[in-house]
Amino acid sequence: MAHNQDRKGLRFWYELCDQECIQQNNPSSPSWQEFIEKVRHCRDDLVLLPLPVWEDAVSAGVVSGRPEYLSLVRSLAIGLAIRDLEERCDREEVTLIHLVRILDETDQAVSRLSEKIEDYYMALHPAELAGSDRTIRSLIDTLAKDASHPLSPISKNILRLVESRTVLSKSVREYSEKTLPNMSALCGPLVSARLLAHAGSKRHLACMPAATIQVLGAGPSLFTHLTSGTRPPKHGLLYQYKGVHHTRKRLRGRVSRVLACQLAIAARIDYYRGVRDERFIQTAGMKILRAGEKA
Amino acid sequence: MIWQNGILLSPGAILPGDLVYQGMRIWDPGRSKVAALCYLHTPDEPPVTGARILYLGAAAGSTVSFLSDYAEVVYAVEFSSRPARDLVRLAHSRSNIIPLFEDARYPERYLPFVELVDVLIQDIAQRDQAEIVIRNLVFLRDGGHLILFLKLLSMGVQKNREEMIENVVQLLGHAGISGIRIINLERYHTGHVAVWGIYCPGQKSD
Numbered sequence: 001m002a003h004n005q006d007r008k009g010l011r012f013w014y015e016l017c018d019q020e021c022i023q024q025n026n027p028s029s030p031s032w033q034e035f036i037e038k039v040r041h042c043r044d045d046l047v048l049l050p051l052p053v054w055e056d057a058v059s060a061g062v063v064s065g066r067p068e069y070l071s072l073v074r075s076l077a078i079g080l081a082i083r084d085l086e087e088r089c090d091r092e093e094v095t096l097i098h099l100v101r102i103l104d105e106t107d108q109a110v111s112r113l114s115e116k117i118e119d120y121y122m123a124l125h126p127a128e129l130a131g132s133d134r135t136i137r138s139l140i141d142t143l144a145k146d147a148s149h150p151l152s153p154i155s156k157n158i159l160r161l162v163e164s165r166t167v168l169s170k171s172v173r174e175y176s177e178k179t180l181p182n183m184s185a186l187c188g189p190l191v192s193a194r195l196l197a198h199a200g201s202k203r204h205l206a207c208m209p210a211a212t213i214q215v216l217g218a219g220p221s222l223f224t225h226l227t228s229g230t231r232p233p234k235h236g237l238l239y240q241y242k243g244v245h246h247t248r249k250r251l252r253g254r255v256s257r258v259l260a261c262q263l264a265i266a267a268r269i270d271y272y273r274g275v276r277d278e279r280f281i282q283t284a285g286m287k288i289l290r291a292g293e294k295a
Numbered sequence: 296m297i298w299q300n301g302i303l304l305s306p307g308a309i310l311p312g313d314l315v316y317q318g319m320r321i322w323d324p325g326r327s328k329v330a331a332l333c334y335l336h337t338p339d340e341p342p343v344t345g346a347r348i349l350y351l352g353a354a355a356g357s358t359v360s361f362l363s364d365y366a367e368v369v370y371a372v373e374f375s376s377r378p379a380r381d382l383v384r385l386a387h388s389r390s391n392i393i394p395l396f397e398d399a400r401y402p403e404r405y406l407p408f409v410e411l412v413d414v415l416i417q418d419i420a421q422r423d424q425a426e427i428v429i430r431n432l433v434f435l436r437d438g439g440h441l442i443l444f445l446k447l448l449s450m451g452v453q454k455n456r457e458e459m460i461e462n463v464v465q466l467l468g469h470a471g472i473s474g475i476r477i478i479n480l481e482r483y484h485t486g487h488v489a490v491w492g493i494y495c496p497g498q499k500s501d
Contacts, residue, residue: 013407048407051433070368073408074386074393081383081396085376 012049013039013076014057014069022063025071027079036079093202096175100193103172106165113158114140117151181276182266186284187241187259194237195263206271213267214238214260238263247292258291296333296340296365303333307364307389320361324483327358328418328444331483332491341491342440347412349434351399351427352419355381356392362416363392370409374398402431411436415494420446425463429470435494441472443490444480463490471496 016038020031027036042048054069063069114136121128121139128134144155169190176189179202183192198216199205205213215222217236225232235256239245244256262284269277297304297319304319314321324331333340343365353359353371355378363369371386372395373379379396386392397404399419415435417428428443435441443463450459464475472492480487 043404043407046403050403050406052407052410054410070391070393074390077393077395077408078383078386081379081394084396085379085383088376 010047010049011042012052012056013042014052014062014072015060016042017062017072022068022072025075027075032075032079036076036083039076040080040083090202092175092179093196096172096179096193097197097200099168099172099175100190100197103165103168104194106161106168110158110161110165113154117143117155117158120151180267180270181274182269182281183263185276185281186262186266186288187238187243191237191241192263194240195267198237202267202271205267208264208267210257210261210264213263214256243288243292251292255288255292259288262288296344303330305361305364307360310360310385310388320364322361327361328480328484328487328489329358329362329416329442331480332442332478332489335480335482336478341414341442343414346414347410348414348416349409349412349431351415351417351431353382353394354378354418356385356394358418359392360385360389363389366414367391368393370395370405370412372397372399372405399427399431402433406433409434412439414440414442416442416444418444420449422450424449425466429466432470432472432494432496437494437496439494441467441490441492441494443467445488445490446486447488448486460488460490467492 017035018031021035024031026032039048054063054066057063057069058065063072118136118139140155140158143149143151144159146152149155172193173189176193176196177184180189180192180196183195186192187195195213195216196202196205199208208216215233215236216238218233219236221230221233224230234253235244238256238259239252241259244252244259247255265280266284269275269280297306299317299319302316303322303324304316305322306319309315309320314323322330322333324334329341329343343362346366347368347370348362348366349370349372350359350362351372353373354375356371356373359369359371359382368391370393371382373382374397376396379394382392382394383396386394393408395405395408399417400423412434413436415428415431417424417431419427421427424443424445428441432441445460445463447456447459460477464477467475467490471494473495475490475492478489478491480489
């Protein structure tokens with residue numbers, strides 16, 4: 001290359017590749033792992049030259065032609081992407097996000113199935129529509145015990161699903177109290193975990209303004225508000241916190257606003273400091289309580 | 296490109312979930328904006344056959360898999376980890392997809408691995424989608440094609456539609472894109488338009 005002299009330590013990616021790598025072309029081999037780490041370092045130090053030209057790689061004697069160049073850059077890109085994906089994920093945070101998603105999916109499955117079973121039962125016994133105090137749960141219990149009934153196996157499975165749901169929700173709580181200690185103290189571990197799952201990561205949550213946290217999960221009604229000027233949503237996921245849905249309807253907007261403001265601070269403490277701050281929790285808790293008291 | 300009885304087909308290996316017509320993959324305009332562009336603009340199709348393509352906003356790679364059937368090589372950029380996992384899996388099963396797990400706002404991160412390309416396609420629903428594409432013009436060769444899919448809703452809900460498109464066209468004109476055409480994709484993708492132009496950095500105009 002013409003400007004070979006004034007490169008000052010800058011290199012093309014293929015110049016980091018040794019002969020052993022090329023011959024194997026097996027991204028999981030140790031020499032490839034080493035190569036990928038080297039490229040990652042150089043990329044982060046900004047010492048790689050831009051816009052490589054495959055003909056140069058051939059004349060440098062690294063590859064024999066276009067197909068080999070492409071297969072090499074493809075293996076490298078896959079290796080880099082896998083390493084970066086590994087690095088990017090915080091294990092506890094990712095576990096929590098996925099567990100809470102699975103939990104919500106389980107809840108939905110249970111309630112949908114139970115509803116269908118109740119439909120079936122009511123269609124056959126319309127007499128119970130008036131004055132019976134049978135709940136869906138007790139119906140499923142009886143069906144599960146009656147071995148001759150065709151719905152007995154599925155009822156048993158629903159009961160088992162409810163049991164596993166309890167186990168799952170316990171571990172979601174534990175993870176949430178560990179990774180989001182301050183938020184969990186303010187609005188409960190499950191609601192905090194759902195907020196996290198909705199935001200995608202602790203970093204995203206910490207960057208959010210309180211107003212966004214207040215309406216997380218109320219997407220459709222927020223957009224109807226913006227496009228056709230209906231009243232804005234008071235709360236999204238925060239509605240699930242008992243402090244919000246147990247308050248009088250008139251005060252809910254205020255409580256969820258104050259709660260969202262404190263949660264935005266809590267999210268930042270959780271992300272940047274990662275430890276429980278008792279003093280903050282106390283003052284924030286007081287503010288939230290007071291918002292629900294005044295007439 | 297391969298058309299049969301008015302259906303756009305794709306010659307590559309069939310992936311799970313593909314609809315198949317006469318033994319070939321159907322490239323559905325409702326699911327892929329590039330296919331929608333082909334359907335709406337039949338006299339001249341996007342020049343993807345045998346081309347080197349840089350695709351920004353590849354997502355899980357469904358469009359990329361079709362492009363790779365026609366193109367020589369597709370560099371696919373995606374920054375969200377969940378779709379990026381699917382993209383890596385896809386790249387593993389095809390020989391000409393190069394996955395890049397990077398933010399398209401910072402092209403300097405993948406600049407060392409991508410060569411000059413013939414076609415630059417961007418499908419990113421972000422407020423600054425026009426600025427992102429301008430930063431990535433360094434990858435496009437002279438006379439290469441730029442295809443930008445604009446999601447108008449992402450650029451603000453209350454602004455005027457024509458004004459927004461006019462703004463983008465002006466920005467691109469200053470950046471050296473000429474012969475800009477606007478193709479409305481409303482029929483297949485609500486709220487989307489395609490902006491298609493040719494990169495001639497020598498003759499900057501507005």
